[in-house]
Amino acid sequence: MLKLILVRHGQSQWNLENRFTGWWDVDLTDKGVEEAMAAGALMQDKGVLPTRAFTSLQTRAIKTLHLALGVCNRLWIPETKDWRLNERHYGGLTGLNKQETREKHGDEQVHIWRRSFDVPPPPMEPGSKYDPGADPRYEGIDVPYTESLKHTIERVLPYWESDILPVLASGETVIISAHGNSLRALVKHLSQISDEDITGLEIPTGQPIIYDFDDNMVPSERYYLKDS
Numbered sequence: 347m348l349k350l351i352l353v354r355h356g357q358s359q360w361n362l363e364n365r366f367t368g369w370w371d372v373d374l375t376d377k378g379v380e381e382a383m384a385a386g387a388l389m390q391d392k393g394v395l396p397t398r399a400f401t402s403l404q405t406r407a408i409k410t411l412h413l414a415l416g417v418c419n420r421l422w423i424p425e426t427k428d429w430r431l432n433e434r435h436y437g438g439l440t441g442l443n444k445q446e447t448r449e450k451h452g453d454e455q456v457h458i459w460r461r462s463f464d465v466p467p468p469p470m471e472p473g474s475k476y477d478p479g480a481d482p483r484y485e486g487i488d489v490p491y492t493e494s495l496k497h498t499i500e501r502v503l504p505y506w507e508s509d510i511l512p513v514l515a516s517g518e519t520v521i522i523s524a525h526g527n528s529l530r531a532l533v534k535h536l537s538q539i540s541d542e543d544i545t546g547l548e549i550p551t552g553q554p555i556i557y558d559f560d561d562n563m564v565p566s567e568r569y570y571l572k573d574s
């Protein structure tokens with residue numbers, strides 16, 4: 347049985363501060379480091395050991411991957427980093443406190459920005475201090491100014507199909523270390539969740555999620571590794 351492991355990065359500094367993060371590069375907190383290491387220990391305990399890794403270009407996901415792989419003695423496996431696994435771009439909300447934004451715009455509007463399928467947050471002003479456009483890691487990439495979940499799916503899914511699925515199908519145990527909304531994009535596809543129901547899906551930090559794939563590359567229902 348082929349296994350796909352999805353893990354959202356451990357708690358980040360801006361998760362702790364309750365700020366919209368998106369493409370801004372923040373580090374893990376101490377708790378985030380612990381969550382990442384616990385994910386590695388769980389993979390070791392359950393004997394679910396990745397042989398190939400994919401992650402984003404963002405520090406919190408890369409470090410989570412490395413900490414988890416370190417604990418289960420798999421730092422040596424090949425890994426690929428790609429911007430298409432980055433977090434959804436939070437546009438003009440980047441850097442703002444989520445609670446203060448609710449107080450200003452109302453719970454409903456903030457829920458729409460955070461969880462709707464196709465309503466993007468207001469775009470980031472070009473040259474904003476949180477615009478990562480000039481960051482060398484994004485050279486040659488058309489960095490967006492905002493993204494809805496739909497936009498995120500439009501970059502995550504082609505990458506899944508072209509680069510990750512063939513590796514999984516070749517017999518590798520694949521781990522993807524990514525972000526709340528880039529993983530929601532993938533889970534929506536793999537679990538065939540409707541545009542309406544996706545608004546209710548939350549992905550916890552540092553908790554490995556598993557899909558088993560049959561010989562026809564049809565995924566099982568997803569489950570948490572801790573529950574297996």
Ligand SMILES: O=C(O)[C@H](O)COP(=O)(O)O
Nearest residue numbers: 365366367368433460526
């Ligand atoms: O980018 C962020 O702020 C978080 O990674 C995800 O935030 P959300 O749960 O508000 O979508």
